Amino acid sequence: MARKSTLLIRSSFLWFLFMISLFITFTTTTAQSSSSPKYVGDGCGNSTEQSPLTSGYKTNLNNILSWLSSDAATSKGYNHTVIGTATSDAVYGLYNCRGDVTGTFCQFCVSTAASDILRRCPNKSSAVIWYDYCILRYSNHDFFDNLTMTPIWSTPGTKNATNSTQEIQKGETYIQSLIKNATSENNLLYALGxxxxxxxxxxxxxxxxxxxxxxxxxxxxCLNGMLDQVPKCCAAKVGYQVGSPSCLIKYDDYMFYKISMSPGSSPSPDSAKNNSSKTKTLIILIVSVLVAIVLLSCGIYFLWWKNHSKNNDVLLSKSTLMSIHYTSQHLEDDSLNADLPTVPLICIQQSTDNFSDSCKLGEGGFGPVYKGSLQDGTEVAIKRLSQASSQGIDEFKNEVIFIAKLQHRNLVRLLGCCVEKNEKLLVYEYMSNSSLAFHLFDEEQRKQLDWKLRINIINGLAKGLLYLHEDSRLRIIHRDLKASNVLLDDCMNPKISDFGMARAFENEQNQENTTRVMGTYGYMAPEYAMEGLYSVKSDVFSFGVLMLEIISGKKNNGFYFSEHGQSLLIYSWRLWCKGECLKLVDSILENTYTRNEVTRCIHIGLLCVQEDAVDRPTMSTVVVMLASETMILPNPKHPAFSVGRKIREEEPTSNASNVDPSINNITISSILPR
Incomplete structure (x- = not known):
């Protein structure tokens, strides 16, 4: 009986998939038949008239193309602007979508044109490009409000006319009537019918x-001039398209424009009836398919419920979902978080100029990271999984599973993902001030971090970790908290990022063991580095290291090799024991800090890096310690010994200076106590 039920479910499911595929095929075919913008031609200007491009002009050109692309989503199909004030660097730009195309599709066409024009017309101070739905144009001189009838492009149709003279005469008469409509008092400047x-x-x-x-x-x-060109280019053809930078004419034996007509159009009564009939047929077909899908879905659900009714009390816990061990080298769509929005690949490619180096922010162990923007103009950072990185696949899944479920002001937001055409991408909110490491470990940038900013960053990180450990829907252990994984927003507020190594615990679970120790030199707790044991106290240790780095302006990683000859932790501990802990404070801060507040922060930092995990406070206790000036703190015990590699790390290559410090570089260390 169970076998028959299973076969019935499988059979019904196959029919369900078949009907879905038919529906999708029909609707997408209908939608796409007139959707994709097609390249028609371009005018890159006379090469002898082109001026050499200055760096300022190139910058303004990129800015104006970006502006035209984003503006097309909100305007009514047309706009123009100028960027730059210097005569040699000013760029004038314009786009105009066809009268029957507006909104998202107009923006899609303009974005495609903006991306394509630099490739088709490289190093040109003036250029124009035509698609079947839009035109985009830029120049180093003001062409607004001026009639431009050259260059002229023409595209004859594929069908031969049976009686070309008669057809041209009748077609010309009709086009003249459209020209009259377009240039009448309503001044729409377009008409169709x-x-x-x-x-x-x-x-x-x-x-x-x-x-x-x-x-x-x-x-x-302009239109009459284009109409005069028709006998020269297209006399023997049924259809044609003729245009210049200022106008166009299109004529054919099929309805190439959208069905919704403009005020300047003149559809016939027969056309309205036919369109109405087609619309009714389409609605009936869609409703029929949807009803069939709903009925099949109900049938499949009923059979499934009946077959599994005895096991309905078995619930899959969140921790079970989170502890799935991924061994496949290929990312399956069903392993992604269903709550996370997906972003079309074409949108990401457009916003990053097809992953060009000019949009690249840096490179990490996961793969390259690019700056882009969403359709509404929101700036984003896009992580692109390196196809050669098998480790990156696990990190990709981890971030999709974890961070999409987390919402806190001190955690970087994951806005969406994309799994399409062998691309695996994560879309994050863009942090304009890069990483804490970028500011903290650079002599010039560190001057911007006064004590008020530093204590704000410490408090923000503590609250973010507390949320992960105790207040989120999942109990998350980050396992790779470090300065380069702390990003700073416009107001220099800290946000914890990079959850590629994170793990989830059940509420009653305290620690976990792993044979695959992964982390970053200088931030790993000793029990994790040497025994593979990790817990919330592992993150507390990393937080303590980060606190001492923020106070001192020095890296724990590499501090041993400085003139001090010891780790930052041991150095801080010895100063504490001597009663000279204020010598640890970054000299840039001078006397701008409160002595008691800094001393208390050093005290808390030393409590967090104690060798025995049991002695370390929880993050809830750390938050209270930071907020209270009267709470009595226990004396810290000896911190952990420096934990690192057998061999000193090599100095970064010259290319490393171009890498954004906010990009995580995972380190797999050979661990020995020092």
């Missing part, structure tokens, strides 16, 4: 349009 030339010719469809910066008279002159 259909007419029947009679006989067996069938219906014909036309569209005329000018850029919105022209006057009606300029538009009429």
């Amino acid at each position: 259909e007419f029947n030339p009679g006989g067996s010719l069938g219906k014909r469809y036309g569209l005329v349009q000018c850029t919105m910066d022209l006057t009606s008279e300029q538009c009429r002159k």
Whole structure:
């Protein structure tokens, strides 16, 4: 009986998939038939008239193309602007979408054109590019409100005309009527519609349009000029498209424009009836398919419920979901977090200029990170999984599973992901001030970190870790807290990032053991580095190291090899024992800090890095310690010995200076106590 039920479920499921595929195929085919913007042509200007591009002009050009792309999503299909004030560096830019195309698709066409124009017209001070749905143009001189009729491009149709002279005459008469509509008092500057030339010719469809910066008279002159070109290029063809930087004419025997008509169009009654009939048929078909899908879904659910009713009391805990061991080298879609929005690959490619080096922020163990933007203009950082990194696949899944479920002001937000065409990408909020490491370990940048900012960063990190350990839906151990994994927003507020190595615990679970010790030299707790044991106290140790780094402005990693000849932890401990702990404070701070407050922070930092994990406070206790000036703190015990590699790390290569310090470089260490 169970076997028959299983077979029935499988059979029903296959029918379900079949109906879904039919529905998707039908709807996407219908939608895509008139959706993808197609490249028509370009005018890169006369090479003898082109001026050499200055660095300022190139910067302004990139900025104006970005502005045109983002503006197209919110405008009514047209806009122009100028960026730059110097005569040699000013860039004038304009886009104009076809009158029947607005909104998201207009933005898609303009973004495609903006990305393509630099490739097709490299190092040009003036250029124009045409797609079938939009035009984009830029120049180093002001062309707004000026009629431009060169260069002229033309695209003849593929079908030969049966009676070319008669067809051209009738088509020309109809196009002239559209020109009249477009340039009438309403000044729409575009019109579209259909007419029947009679006989067996069938219906014909036309569209005329000018850029919105022209006057009606300029538009009429431009369109008539394009109409004069038709006999020269397209006399023997049924359809054609002729245009210039200021206007275009398109004419064919099929409805190439969107069905929703503009005020300047003139559809026939027959067309309205046909469109209405087609719409009704489409609605009936879609409703029928949806009803079938719903019925099949209900049937499958009922069979599944009946077959598994005896086991309905078995619930899969969150910890079980979180402890799945991934061994596959390929990322399966069903392992992703269903709550996380997906971002189309085409949007990411457009916003990063197809992952160009100019958009690259840095490179980490996971892979490269790029700066991009969403359709609403939100700046984002995009992590791209290196296809050669098997370790990165586990990190990718970890971040999707964990951070999408976490919401706290001191945790970096994961906005979405993309798993498409062998690409695996994570989309984060962009942190304009890079990482804490970038500011803390640079002589010049560190001057910006006064004591008020540093104590704010310490408090923010403590609250972020407390949320992970005790207040989030999952009990998360970060396992790789360090200065380069702390990002700073516009107001220099800290946000913990990079959850590639994070692990989740059940509420009653205190620690876990692993044979795969992974972490970063200088931040790993001794019990984790030497025995593979990790717990919330492992993160507390890392937090303590980070506190002492923030106070001193020195790296624990490499401190041993400095003039002190000992680790930052031992150095801090010895100063504490001598009653000279204020010698640890960064000299840049001078006398801008409160002695009692700094002394208390050093005290808390030493409590966090004690050798025995049992002696370390929890993050809830640390937060209370930081907030209270009267709470009596226990005396710290000896900190852990320095834990690191057998061999001193090599100095970074010259290329390393170009790597964003916010990018995580995972270190797998050969561990020995020193």
